[in-house]
Amino acid sequence: MYRSLAGLIDLYRTRGPLFAGIDTRRERTRYSVIGAPLDATASYRKGQRWAPRSIREASENIESNGYYARGITIEEAGVYDEGDIALPHGDAVEAVRRIAGVVGEIASEGRIPVVLGGEHTVTLGALEGLAGAGVRPCILVLDAHLDLRNEYLGEEVSHATVMRRILERVHPPVLVYIGPRAYDREEEGLASGRSGVEVIYSWEVERIGPVNAGSRARNLLSGCSRVYISIDMDVYDPAYAPGVGTPEPPGLRAREVFRILREVVDYRVVGIDIVEVTPSYDCGSVTSVLAAKTLQEVILLAESSRRTRSRKPS
Numbered sequence: 001m002y003r004s005l006a007g008l009i010d011l012y013r014t015r016g017p018l019f020a021g022i023d024t025r026r027e028r029t030r031y032s033v034i035g036a037p038l039d040a041t042a043s044y045r046k047g048q049r050w051a052p053r054s055i056r057e058a059s060e061n062i063e064s065n066g067y068y069a070r071g072i073t074i075e076e077a078g079v080y081d082e083g084d085i086a087l088p089h090g091d092a093v094e095a096v097r098r099i100a101g102v103v104g105e106i107a108s109e110g111r112i113p114v115v116l117g118g119e120h121t122v123t124l125g126a127l128e129g130l131a132g133a134g135v136r137p138c139i140l141v142l143d144a145h146l147d148l149r150n151e152y153l154g155e156e157v158s159h160a161t162v163m164r165r166i167l168e169r170v171h172p173p174v175l176v177y178i179g180p181r182a183y184d185r186e187e188e189g190l191a192s193g194r195s196g197v198e199v200i201y202s203w204e205v206e207r208i209g210p211v212n213a214g215s216r217a218r219n220l221l222s223g224c225s226r227v228y229i230s231i232d233m234d235v236y237d238p239a240y241a242p243g244v245g246t247p248e249p250p251g252l253r254a255r256e257v258f259r260i261l262r263e264v265v266d267y268r269v270v271g272i273d274i275v276e277v278t279p280s281y282d283c284g285s286v287t288s289v290l291a292a293k294t295l296q297e298v299i300l301l302a303e304s305s306r307r308t309r310s311r312k313p314s
């Protein structure tokens with residue numbers, strides 16, 4: 001919703017869609033939005049490759065304030081849209097390699113990568129990129145699924161195996177899930193039997209409420225100096241997010257997710273992704289709009305926490 005008022009070219013020119021419509025100088029910003037239009041292994045509904053454009057378009061048409069994150073707008077937070085990564089359609093392994101390369105370069109500059117998926121497989125690339133830049137964060141995943149299969153439909157690198165590969169290759173200090181409700185027996189066993197993996201299931205959020213679920217996640221991440229946040233849009237109930245690759249009712253409500261994020265997102269965020277939006281199965285772009293608003297809220301919560309902290313005398 002923002003144009004700099006430096007001159008007529010800035011006032012009347014449009015370039016985009018750009019995330020939140022922000023056309024600014026890169027050196028003034030900290031967050032790098034980068035599209036990863038991958039849908040190589042989508043097993044049910046395909047079309048996640050169209051999500052980056054759709055999320056950007058939605059983000060240009062929502063208001064720029066936060067919901068819980070007050071006193072800062074998305075223009076003030078410092079976001080630069082880097083464009084999309086050129087990915088080979090059908091080759092998830094090569095796509096992950098390219099995403100890791102680009103994200104690694106962005107992280108090496110001290111910037112915070114914000115990846116617009118794409119299927120959930122892009123998270124593996126993002127975390128390998130961060131690891132390559134010497135950043136090995138704890139991970140918070142909001143997802144209906146555990147994504148801990150060893151292989152799926154013969155593929156080892158897939159949206160259904162992504163967290164298993166991340167555990168094996170990236171070794172995050174802690175992996176915390178919020179919202180799972182769909183998995184097979186082996187995944188369930190792995191999630192409960194592995195130290196450093198913690199799950200707050202969907203029905204637990206229902207039982208204890210979003211404030212307690214969020215503070216439980218915050219406690220589980222309390223030993224972490226850096227946190228990566230991955231949001232699979234299928235964590236939401238399909239009523240809120242119908243346009244996803246693999247919908248799983250019943251899921252979380254929009255206000256529950258925002259309340260959880262308020263409890264858990266802070267200055268420690270070193271990377272963010274939002275994945276699995278599938279515009280071709282969306283209704284009235286509601287999933288893209290919710291994805292844009294969710295991502296904006298995460299950035300605003302992280303950045304306002306960072307600024308509050310840097311103002312405090314140490």
Ligand SMILES: [Mn+2]
Nearest residue numbers: 144145232234
């Ligand atoms: Mn999922």
